[in-house]
Amino acid sequence: MRRSILLGAAGILAMTSHHAWAASHAAQDEPACACSGSRAEAAADITFRKIYSAEWSWRQTQLADDEDSAGSKISAELPDVSPEAQQARLTKWESVAKALDAIDRSALSPENQINYDVYKAQIDVLINQQKFKDYQRPLTSDTSFWGNLAGTARKSFADEQDYRNYIAQLGDMPRYFDQQIANMRAGLTRGFTPPKITLQGRDDTVSSVIDIDKPEDSVFYKPFETMPGSIPDADKTELREAAARAIRQSVIPAHKKLLAFLRDEYIPNAQPSISAADLPDGKAYYRAKIREFTTLDLTPEQIHQIGVDQVAEIHAEMLKTMKDAGFTGTLPEFLQFLRTDPQFYAKTPEELLKDAAWIAKEFDGVASKWIGRLPRSRFAIVPVPADIAPYYTGGRGGPGIYLVNTYDLPSRPLYSLPALTLHESAPGHAFQMPLAAENKDLPAFRQNSYISAYGEGWALYCEWLGQEMGIYKTPYQRFGMLSYQMWRAARLVVDTGIHSMGWSREQAQQYLHDNTALADHEIKTEVDRYIAWPGQALSYYLGEMAIRQDRAKAEKALGPKFNIRAFHDAVLELGSVPLPVLNEHIDRFIASGGVGPYPDEE
Structure with a gap:
């Protein structure tokens, strides 16, 4: 998770504060050609580009630098976060929304219709964050x-x-x-x-x-x-x-x-209370967070049922993999074995870090077989800082960094490390985000924003893809991957259970304990994360489902023409987008005969 490596309480968008960088890139958005016969389209494109270029440059001045801020410059000041400044932001974004509503989307170029859908979703989220006063927590x-x-x-x-x-x-x-x-x-x-x-x-x-x-x-x-x-x-x-x-x-x-x-x-x-429903206007707040983090219009009840169904499917796969490992006991006994046997745990922080590095290099060895366009950016593998490690997740990744939590080594199983590494480093967060930032065909607001359903969905898909790439060498490692899949599917059940169905903290912890191989310490930190961050945990599995469904649709439609590198390039070229935008993009990919964005690299 990028998480926060994602911008903590701000949620869906990792909005950056690289002021000079944003100003320089706003200029790259050249007006569309006002050619004869296409003046209406050109005028709409010009108007739209002026709106998003000006707002994006202004947006960068509203946020504090952090380690995820794109661009190389350090800002000279911290932002004004007073109530007056917050109201001014709401007024600004509402005026932008009004200007967007005045544009005839159908008059935009095909590329700008996609940009419009992505940008409008960003503005809608920013408005909701201000209306619910997220800045107060x-x-x-x-x-x-x-x-x-x-x-x-x-x-x-x-x-x-x-x-x-x-x-x-x-x-x-x-x-x-x-x-x-x-x-x-x-x-x-x-x-x-x-x-x-x-x-x-x-x-x-x-x-x-x-x-x-x-x-x-x-x-x-x-x-x-x-x-x-x-x-x-x-x-x-x-x-x-x-x-x-x-x-x-x-x-x-x-x-x-x-x-x-x-x-x-x-x-x-x-x-x-641990439930978002008990916050001011809590039910509406939670529904807004569902929309923010999943980009889908689903009710808590629908998401809960999806989770229950997926948990049952993955449970069957886990039982099969347990048998492949030669274990003859029950699943709870197998989980206890995985949580307690010393063979599955590093003895020193250095051992854990080196194993993570080895797995990352294993992907490097097969990367070109699965993805055509590779990012120029590289990443470091470093331990989570000691002051936050006790409360931090097992690992997080983003541009230039893969953080591995070396605190409490008995909570960091080696059999889960391959899945964690694929998710947080390459081809997950430390791969996808730089690839978007390096795509100069995208406007800046798409190069350097992060939508959780897409970003976390891609990273979780990468864990699943590890099976095909040959990353999982043992039944235990494959079980670790399945446990991580189960963990994310169970989040659909747990998050909605906590925030709309009255689940207790202990009930949520027990559900994860019974259905995943997560260590008890990690279960506690994870449940507390879901409690404090309503809706964010829903983005992972729903995002992965969307990508896997799109891939299955493309494979069926294209048959022998299907090219996995072209498909992955088509997904990754978008930057971070709402899931409906991704679905429509893959439909166009199929209609084009499965030709990727970089045919010479296929």
Whole structure:
């Protein structure tokens, strides 16, 4: 999951804050040709491009940098997140929606009709996030606005200006934190917080910033440990001194104030219920989140039943694979065996990291057989930072990075590592997202936005595809893949159960315990994630189902003409899109005879 590597509480869109990058790329959207006989279409294209280019450039100024921000530049400031600024954003996006409604979609070029559908979905989500005031709960069970800022320290700093801009950000933290605290207090007043149970111990991520001996020990000082050789030594010294001063005078005091607020006010009085239905206008809020994360118009009841049906199908496959492994007991006994036998667990963090690297290289060996256009970008494999590891998922991936959680090694089974790696690294998140960013045929708002149903659906499809690619060498590894498939199918049951059917936290944990091979520690962190982040867990399996259904349709229609590389390229060339847009694109792929976007690479 990209997750947050995805933008935590903001949900569907990993909207970036690379101001200069966005401004430069807005210019790439040239007006359509106003040729004779196509003036109406050209005029509509021009109007549409002006709308999205201006809004996208403006959107970048509204968001804080984090480690997932695209582009290479570091912003010089943190955004204004005051109620007044939030209202201004709502007004802006509502005006954009009105302008979009005034465009005759049928008058747009075929390419811009797709762009229109993707862009309008983005704007609709942004409006809903503002209307429901998502900014009043800028944290989930394992992500937060302060954690996102710490992630900026893991970005690459290119030049002296990046460092000066970053120091300015550090100095602006007290103002930014004060605004976030005010928003959280407003949410607290109306009962709009993450559930109290999911916040237990989360203040540790704040205290870890404070509990240091000197500024140089801070995570925020990391960029200054190794600086580009192009910066003169005297300037390096000056910048390091300024960074230490900003950490001492601004960063630590801001975190101290936040810590007191969390411990004394926010966590003790947070929402006692775990259900989104009990939030203000909760039923409508959950339906909006279903639409946001799945891009589909499905009811909680429909999704719940899909989950129940898929769990039953996968259960049958798991039993067969258990027999293939030579195990003669029951499924619960097999799950207990997998959770407890030392042969399935790394003895050191380094062993886990090296195994993940080996699996990633195994995919490299077969990549060109399955996908035609490969991204230029590469990724690092690094451990999840210690301060967030106890509450973090097993791994997350995104542009340039595959995070592997080495905390509590008995909760990180090696038999699941191949599936996790395919999902989070290549050909999953650390592959798909850079491929979209490198596709210069897409407008910037498609290159650098993330829709969970598509992105998580692709990553989960990659786990399933590992069977055909030969990544799973043993029945245990294949069972690990099936357990992960079961985990995502079970999420459909658990998420809807929690947020619309009155399920308890213990009931959700027990359901995952009985149906997956997940370790108990991971089950607890996962359930808390679903509780604190309504709807996000629904995107994975529904997205994978859409891709697998599209593939089956293409295979049946094209017969011997079907080319798996061409199909995957057709899926990946889109960037991140709503599932109905993907379905229509594959219909066009079939109609074209199954010719991919890069025929010379097939």
